Amino acid sequence: MSEPILVLKDLRTVFHTARGSFTAVDGVNLELFPGEVLGLVGESGSGKSVTLRSILRLVRPPGTVSGEVRWQGRNLLTLSEPQMRKVRGREISMIFQEPMTALNPVLPIGEQIAETLREHTDLSGKSIQARAVELLELVGIPSPRERLRDYPHQFSGGMRQRAMIAIALASNPKLLLADEPTTALDVTIQDQILKLLLRLKDTLGMSVILVTHDLGVVAQTCERVAVMYAGRIVEVAPAIELFAQPRHAYTLGLLNSVPGAGSTRRPLLQIPGAPPDLAALPPGCPFAPRCAFTTAECVATRPSLTAISNTRLTACIHQDKLTKTGEVAW
C-alpha cells in the first residue's frame, strides 16, 4: 500500500464548559490512503463529526484541539490562519448534512460557486462563469446555465446537496470530508447522491472521509471503516471484513441491532443501556457497562487500539471470543 496522505496522531478535542470538560475526541489515530473512501461510523455523540471538524480546525472555543493532523508533510494544527485558509476549501473541502444552513440563502448558487473559484483558482471573468456551469453539469443539475441565477431555496433538498458538492469540488480538492451528506435526504435521492460521490471520486482522483451513522451507507460506499464510540476509535477494518466478522463487541452489537432480512418479527439483539456521559467516562473500556463480554480487566484498564492483522485494528481484548458471523443476523 502507498503512503497515507492524511495521518491523525493522538487527536484530542476537548470542550471546556461551565459544567466541566467534555472530551469529544479522545486520542484518535487514523491513516487515510490516496483514492480511498473511509467511513467513520458511530452513534450520536461518538465524536465522528467533531473529528472531521478538528481536521480543518473548524472547532470553535470553548473547544481546543491538540495532537497532530499531518497533511502533505505539514501539521495542520500548527499552521497560521492565512496558511490554513489555503488548505481549507482548496486542498481539503467539506460538505455538510444540511445544505440549507451551509449555503448562503441570499446569494445565487452561481455566485457562491464563483466566490470559491475566485478565492482558490487562477480563473477570472468569463472562465469563472464557464467553469461554474461545468461544475453544476458535473454534479447532475439539469439546465445548469439557467440555474446559476437561482437561490438555494429554489432548489430541492437533493439539488442543494448537489450544489454544495459542486462548490466543494470547485477547487479540485485532494480530500473531501463529507459529514452525513445524505442523512436529511430520502432514500432514492440518497442513492443518487452517494453514487454521484463515488463517480466523482474516481474521475477526480480524490480521497473521501464519509461520516455516517447508517451501516447500510457504509456497506455500499466505503472501502475501509473506522468505528467510533465515546470519542475513541474502537475498530478499523476493510468494509468486507468488518461486516463478515466484527472484532469489537460494540461493532458486533451495532450490526446485531439492525433488522435484516429473514429475521421478521423476532426480537432484535439489542445493546442495553445508553451511550456514556462524555464528562464522566469510566476508567476502562467505555463500552464495558453495556457489553455482554465484559470482564474485570475491561473495567480496570483502557484497551488501546492494536493491530490484529495487516489490515485490522481493534480496541477490544475479547476480540477473539466474539460470536461468529452466523450470529450476526441479516
Next chain:
Amino acid sequence: MSETILRVEGLSKTFPVSYSLVDRVQGKPRRRVWALTEVSLEVRRGETLGIVGESGCGKSTLARCLVRLYDADAGKVEYDGLDVLGLRGAGLRHYNRRVQMVFQDPFSSLNPRMTVGQTLREAILVHGLRKPEEVPGRIRELLELVGLPKDAENRLPHEFSGGQRQRIGIARALSVEPETLIADELVSALDVSVQAQVVNLLLELQERLHLTVLFVAHDLRLVRHLSHRVAVMYLGRVVELVETEKLFTSPAHPYTQALLRAAPELDPARKSAVEAVKGELPSPLNPPPGCPFHPRCPQAFERCAKEVPALVPRGPEGRWVACHLLEPAEQPPV
C-alpha cells in the same frame, strides 16, 4: 386474524397554501398541497400494517387523519363498524381512547412541565378508566410494562434520554388501554442501538396486549422487520399493498422496486454503480397527471401520463397494485 377492524375508503386531504396577492390579482385559483389522494386500505385486527414512503408521500397525514387530528376532505374511515369521520363529542373521545397515536418526537408531544406520573394520571382520569385511588398502582404497572425505572414517575421529560422518552410516549398511549396504536416514525430519531430496544418493546407489547399497530416509517428494514403487511405510498397515493415478505422478495410496482434497490444493503459485496431511479419527487402542489410515478418510471408508456391507475387486487396472494403495466392488455381506443 382476517377480521377487518379499520377500513379506509377514498380518503383525500389537501392543505391550502397562502394565497399571494399576485395570484389573486391574476385571478389564479388558490393553490393546494395534495397530501392524500383517494387512499383506500384495510387493517386487520391484531396485525401490524407498515406504511412506508418518502417524505411528502402523505404517510403522516394519513396517520393524523385516522385519529382525527386532521379532518379529511373526502372519503370514509370505518373502525369496527363506526363511521369515524362523523364522530363528535363523547363518541370521538371514546374512539380516541380505542385508537391511540405515538409521535416521532416525544419531547414535543409531552408536556415539559408535567412529571411522567402527572401525564399518565391525567390520561387515565380523563377517560375515567380507574378510580382515583387505583391510579398510582396503574402508573407503576405502566412504567414496568414499558421498562422504565420506578422513580420515573416523579421526573420531568427532559431528565430522560431519547429512547426513554419514547417509552414514556408509549406508556402514555397505553395508559388508556387502546386496541390500536398508530406509531408515526416511532424510532426514526433514535440511535440504532436504542432503536432496537424500542422495536423489541413494541413487538413484546403487541404480543401481550393483542394490539393492532399501524407502523408509519421511512426505514424499509424496520418496516420489514415489524410488519405483517406493508402499504407503499407515493405522492399521496397507495401504490402497492401486500404481505411483507412478498413485497420484499417480489415487488410489483416500479416505484416499490426502485425504493428497494435504493435502500442501502448491509452487504459490502453487493454493490451497484447504477442509480435505482432518476429524477426527484414531483411537487405535491402540482402533482403530475396520470400515474404520480410516471415522470420517473423507466417503464412508463403513453397511458401512464393520461390515466391514474386504480389500486386493484392482482393475483391470488392478496396483492393490491396501482400500475397500468400489470393490467390485462386492453384494446387501444381507435
